[in-house]
């Protein structure tokens with residue numbers, strides 16, 4: 034027997050546990066409707082919250098950038114891959130976030146990985162919420178720092194950790210601003226207070242807040258009025274901005290340190306020019322069209338109400354429908370696709386065991402009819418396949 038027989042064993046185990054993952058193939062671009070197997074279905078699972086991924090302005094900006102700079106940056110930024118376009122985007126991001134400087138990474142995942150590993154190491158402590166995104170968790174582990182986790186949004190537990198860890202050289206608290214699988218918002222005011230009181234560094238991941246929350250779309254930290262109290266602001270250009278890439282913003286020395294120490298910045302090719310151009314167009318729209326955020330909020334509340342949940346205090350576009358068992362979530366998801374709604378099952382290890390779910394995510398460009406129809410199907414599916 035080949036030493037590779039473990040591949041089949043592992044795959045069979047995933048299948049028998051209902052945890053096997055496979056991809057659906059889209060034959061259209063991103064939008065409120067997408068084409069699968071020759072059929073248009075309502076897409077209720079995209080992070081393209083503002084519908085920017087299909088906007089003409091972004092497409093044209095990508096084309097223009099490709100015409101001027103070509104398709105690839107050709108090298109890492111520190112070698113010959115640093116284009117004026119990258120610097121313009123970073124200036125725009127810094128100005129958007131109201132911070133001194135910003136740095137772009139090829140993905141949000143890499144922004145978290147490179148930044149956390151540049152800020153803490155063996156002598157240090159990194160503290161995170163239990164439901165933080167996988168890229169943060171991986172970064173905390175890889176950094177070599179001591180890693181402590183507090184139960185979701187449990188501020189007493191966070192303070193206990195801070196009180197008992199004064200021996201460390203540096204302490205970094207890191208949290209999602211909007212939790213990616215639950216759609217709730219971190220208690221940033223309380224976290225800021227604890228960080229200040231106990232002299233810890235604070236990093237906030239606005240992957241799902243950027244473009245979505247706050248009067249100007251700067252995220253949950255703007256919505257909660259704590260922007261200037263956060264040391265390390267991280268966000269992505271891959272979700273509401275409809276492009277690709279991650280960024281960190283903050284004071285100039287922070288950005289200088291990242292340029293010198295973040296391995297996911299140093300040892301990778303600069304962002305491709307078309308993506309960079311499109312991201313600038315996205316920032317412009319996020320600035321100029323606040324009504325998109327308003328429509329997204331209304332759509333999010335419509336779905337919450339239609340599913341029988343109360344209005345959320347801060348209505349994010351992420352609405353989890355927790356089913357429980359992985360098998361039930363998979364069956365419900367298959368039923369929904371058959372009925373015309375794309376909504377894949379989210380299972381462990383993405384979410385804790387026993388909390389498999391459908392993660393509804395709403396777009397500003399969904400019509401009310403699309404959302405109402407999909408909610409009706411979800412409710413019908415829940416009565417058939419059971420909820421917790």
Ligand SMILES: *Cc1c(COP(=O)(O)O)cnc(C)c1O
Pocket residue numbers: 140141142143145166168209213238240241269270271277278279
């Ligand atoms: C999606 C996500 C990321 C990673 O961003 P990409 O740009 O997709 O790599 C990081 N943090 C959170 C909270 C996310 O949801």
